[in-house]
Structure formats: structure tokens, C-alpha cells
Ligand SMILES: *[C@@H]1O[C@H](CO)[C@@H](O)[C@H](O)[C@H]1NC(C)=O
């Protein structure tokens with residue numbers, strides 16, 4: 001808690017220090033609260049709310065740019081990497097506020113959903129399985145009951161969350177089978193732990209790095225997750 005407060009204080013002073021230096025058209029790079037770097041051209045800056053609007057290169061197409069509204073109070077670092085060259089850029093386009101509100105609402109919902117899937121007592125893999133199931137059933141239909149994943153208040157999956165661990169309180173065959181299919185598919189698309197163990201055991205240190213890296217490359221937590229500052233919480237897939 002003390003560390004968090006200190007971090008927040010240093011964040012605020014970072015923002016305060018750069019307050020007066022933003023000129024429209026300069027290029028800045030911000031590190032947001034998920035340690036992602038957002039680089040873009042300053043479109044606007046509001047001193048009172050510490051909101052910075054950046055125009056960034058679109059990840060998907062060259063013709064468009066993404067507009068980020070950054071809350072500098074939540075950024076851990078802000079750096080001006082190129083001052084405006086003095087030539088004014090095009091006027092920023094009008095924002096569709098309804099669309100911005102909708103985006104914000106959706107982002108908050110996604111973050112809340114992601115937080116629901118978190119459970120400190122189970123493996124990251126089990127949390128991923130939870131998300132895979134919630135994707136099919138909707139986050140409102142899935143919950144943690146201790147270490148168990150519960151679906152529709154009826155079907156329970158207990159550790160180690162395999163097909164054999166699926167139980168339906170009302171013996172509903174069809175929901176059970178559907179959930180078993182999700183589980184099967186989930187574990188089929190990731191490296192088998194058995195294979196990992198034999199590889200590690202048979203070949204020593206050199207081979208051991210191979211399964212480790214293949215496991216981490218499958219994990220979606222860092223690669224496919226991106227976010228904005230719309231709400232606090234854990235990162236969830238954007239859009
Ligand atoms: C920016 O973040 C700070 C800290 O969480 C918060 O108090 C403030 O309301 C946010 N500003 C806006 C405009 O949302």
C-alpha cells in the first residue's frame with residue numbers, strides 16, 4: 001500500500017513536470033498503467049484533468065490513425081521525444097462522443113469480466129480455461145466457487161479441470177457434454193504437460209529451454225492483451 005501510494009505520487013509529479021511542455025504536434029511516448037508504451041502526436045492536452053489526446057499510427061492500416069485519450073495521472077512515464085516542428089498539423093477530427101462513451105463502457109465491462117476470471121488460488125491455466133468457457137456462455141453465467149468453476153449454477157468443474165472433473169447437479173447431459181468439448185479443445189490447443197516432462201527429463205539443460213518457451217508463447221496474457229486507461233484493473237483484450 002505504501003509503495004502504491006509512493007508510486008502514485010511519483011506518477012503525479014511526472015505529469016506535473018511535463019504539464020507546460022506539451023505543444024500540439026509534438027511527439028510523446030507515455031507508459032500506461034499496464035506498462036504499455038503509447039507513442040503519438042499530441043492533439044490536445046487538458047491541464048486541469050491531465051488528459052492528453054494522442055494521435056497514433058494505426059496498428060491495422062496506414063490510412064487511419066488511432067486516437068488515444070490518456071489519463072496522465074495513471075501513466076508511469078511521459079516523455080517528449082520530438083518537439084513540434086512549428087508547422088501546424090491538420091485540425092483534429094470531431095470525436096463522436098456517443099461512440100467514445102460506448103467504447104468506455106465496453107472497456108470497463110471487459111476489464112470487470114477479466115477481473116472476474118482471476119483467482120489467486122488456481123493456476124493461470126485454470127483461469128484461462130475459465131475465460132474460454134465464459135467466452136461461450138457469457139461472463140454472467142460463470143463463476144468461481146472456491147477452486148471450482150461453476151457454469152449456469154449447475155455444472156461444476158473441479159481441479160484439475162479435466163473432462164472427468166465435470167459434474168452437473170441436475171444430470172444435464174447436454175450441458176455436460178458441451179462443457180467437456182470446450183475443455184477438450186482447450187487442452188488440445190496447448191502443449192501437453194506430459195510431453196514437457198519427458199523432454200525435460202530426458203535431455204538436460206539444453207532441451208529444457210525448448211518446452212518452456214513454447215509454453216510461454218501460447219499464453220495469451222501478454223501478447224493478445226492490450227488496453228487503454230479507461231478503467232483500473234487488469235488488462236483485457238481491446239476492442
Ligand atoms: C485520472 O485518474 C485519476 C487517478 O485514478 C482519477 O482520480 C481521475 O478522475 C482520472 N481523470 C479522469 C478525467 O478520468
Ligand SMILES: *[C@@H]1O[C@H](CO)[C@@H](O)[C@H](O)[C@H]1NC(C)=O
Pocket residue numbers: 085087
Ligand atoms: C514546415 O513547412 C515549410 C513550408 O510549409 C517547409 O518548407 C518546412 O520544411 C517544414 N518544416 C518541417 C520541419 O517539416
Ligand SMILES: *[C@@H]1O[C@H](CO)[C@@H](O)[C@H](O)[C@H]1NC(C)=O
Pocket residue numbers: 152170172173174175
Ligand atoms: C440442460 O441445460 C441446457 C442449457 O442450460 C438447457 O437448455 C436444457 O433445457 C437442459 N436440459 C435438461 C434436460 O435439463
Ligand SMILES: *[C@@H]1O[C@H](CO)[C@@H](O)[C@H](O)[C@H]1NC(C)=O
Pocket residue numbers: 193194197
Ligand atoms: C510433471 O512434473 C511435475 C513436477 O516437475 C509433476 O508435478 C507432474 O505431475 C508431472 N506431470 C506428468 C504428466 O508427469
Ligand SMILES: *[C@@H]1O[C@H](CO)[C@@H](O)[C@H](O)[C@H]1NC(C)=O
Pocket residue numbers: 202204205
Ligand atoms: C543433468 O543435469 C544435472 C545437473 O544440472 C546433472 O547432475 C546430470 O548428470 C545431468 N544428466 C544428464 C543425463 O545429463
